Amino acid sequence: MTTPADPQGAADPGLPPTVVIGCGLIGTSIALGLRGHGIDVHLRDADPEHLRAAVDRGAGSPEPAADPALVVVAVPPAATVEAVVDALREWPRAVVTDVASIKDRVVTGVDAVDDSGRFVGSHPMAGSERSGPEAASAQLFEGRPWVITPGRSAADEAVRLVEEVAVMLGGVPVTMEPATHDEAVALVSHVPQVMSSLTAARLLEAPSAHLALAGQGVRDVTRVAGSDPTLWREILRGNAVAVRSILRSVRQDLDTVLAALEDESDVAELLVTGRRGSERLPGKHGGVQPELAVVLVQVSDRPGELSRLFARVGQIGVNIEDLRIDHELGRLVGLVEISVLADRADHLVEELVTSGWTAYR
Numbered sequence: 255m256t257t258p259a260d261p262q263g264a265a266d267p268g269l270p271p272t273v274v275i276g277c278g279l280i281g282t283s284i285a286l287g288l289r290g291h292g293i294d295v296h297l298r299d300a301d302p303e304h305l306r307a308a309v310d311r312g313a314g315s316p317e318p319a320a321d322p323a324l325v326v327v328a329v330p331p332a333a334t335v336e337a338v339v340d341a342l343r344e345w346p347r348a349v350v351t352d353v354a355s356i357k358d359r360v361v362t363g364v365d366a367v368d369d370s371g372r373f374v375g376s377h378p379m380a381g382s383e384r385s386g387p388e389a390a391s392a393q394l395f396e397g398r399p400w401v402i403t404p405g406r407s408a409a410d411e412a413v414r415l416v417e418e419v420a421v422m423l424g425g426v427p428v429t430m431e432p433a434t435h436d437e438a439v440a441l442v443s444h445v446p447q448v449m450s451s452l453t454a455a456r457l458l459e460a461p462s463a464h465l466a467l468a469g470q471g472v473r474d475v476t477r478v479a480g481s482d483p484t485l486w487r488e489i490l491r492g493n494a495v496a497v498r499s500i501l502r503s504v505r506q507d508l509d510t511v512l513a514a515l516e517d518e519s520d521v522a523e524l525l526v527t528g529r530r531g532s533e534r535l536p537g538k539h540g541g542v543q544p545e546l547a548v549v550l551v552q553v554s555d556r557p558g559e560l561s562r563l564f565a566r567v568g569q570i571g572v573n574i575e576d577l578r579i580d581h582e583l584g585r586l587v588g589l590v591e592i593s594v595l596a597d598r599a600d601h602l603v604e605e606l607v608t609s610g611w612t613a614y615r
């Protein structure tokens with residue numbers, strides 16, 4: 255399936271057709287990415303509205319596929335095994351992969367009824383708190399790990415095909431045992447989701463005047479609390495053992511904090527441990543996290559301001575590592591927070607101020 259990039263997305267009749275089942279955030283993102291490489295994509299969804307929206311976005315055709323080379327199952331976790339097994343039966347020559355956030359139950363479930371060697375489990379580690387085809391993007395997987403968990407009997411060619419597709423969409427394939435994958439994502443995805451939801455739940459009854467003080471910290475911590483509860487209920491149920499084990503440790507830490515706040519002893523040790531933990535997360539492109547600094551720039555709330563700012567930063571020769579935009583309460587200006595390498599921050603501020611921007615650290 256190695257194909258030349260085709261930004262126009264025109265289908266090349268020589269390329270093997272693919273079926274995507276489930277036209278939500280992930281399925282439509284995969285379909286858009288494949289279309290961008292000229293692959294003939296056929297879409298299917300239990301919800302006709304989602305199917306229509308994905309087709310309207312140019313993600314593929316709603317017509318049935320006769321003999322696809324690949325079927326991507328992108329439905330909710332609890333529906334995944336059945337959809338994979340149905341696809342293996344419906345298209346007896348196709349390689350079938352899924353993208354569910356839990357892998358052990360899915361791979362074990364499919365392995366129990368299929369030994370064709372055509373199933374390869376997978377999980378792109380990219381997503382969003384938004385769901386549905388409108389939230390999809392062909393660029394979603396750019397630079398992100400794409401875990402491949404081949405089943406017991408997966409054939410080498412089948413695994414290779416799924417790896418090629420992951421790479422084609424910008425992902426970085428990482429092969430893992432399904433149970434190891436579940437243990438890892440309990441820590442880096444599933445428990446963070448729970449912590450985010452728990453923090454956000456405290457906001458529900460809070461007075462509006464208190465919420466009005468909310469800054470970026472609480473927004474960072476609660477972003478994924480906006481995710482689809484139905485999807486996450488299935489993910490947490492499907493990975494309950496690994497999630498429970500980590501939550502028990504969190505409960506112990508919470509007890510330590512509570513006790514420390516009661517007897518006024520020091521909570522610093524826990525905070526230091528947390529800081530050291532956050533420093534262990536890999537930085538951009540999977541490398542060691544470089545030291546970053548934030549430069550704040552005021553921009554007028556009018557069209558074209560951001561592109562003018564980005565063009566200027568580019569001319570100054572500083573790379574934007576991360577970006578966030580905040581609106582100042584009651585003012586027609588936005589505050590752009592640009593993260594750059596720490597040793598470039600002062601230079602960027604000086605140059606921006608010289609060219610008329612209000613910039614500071």
Ligand SMILES: NC(=O)c1ccc[n+]([C@@H]2O[C@H](COP(=O)([O-])OP(=O)(O)OC[C@H]3O[C@@H](n4cnc5c(N)ncnc54)[C@H](O)[C@@H]3O)[C@@H](O)[C@H]2O)c1
Binds near residue numbers: 301378384
């Ligand atoms: N949301 C994320 O960040 C994320 C990231 C990586 C992987 N995943 C996994 O990807 C899968 C899809 O998640 P999503 O976020 O795209 O969800 P979504 O709700 O955006 O999309 C799911 C789609 O599947 C359709 N569907 C449901 N049951 C179906 C069935 N039996 N047959 C055909 N279509 C069916 C729905 O109508 C919907 O369009 C899940 O297994 C999830 O665990 C999600």
Ligand SMILES: O=C(O)C(=O)C[C@]1(C(=O)O)C=C[C@@H](O)C=C1
Binds near residue numbers: 355380381383442478
């Ligand atoms: O970045 C986000 O919004 C996500 O929630 C994406 C995220 C994650 O936790 O990293 C969520 C669930 C998926 O299974 C994979 C990716």
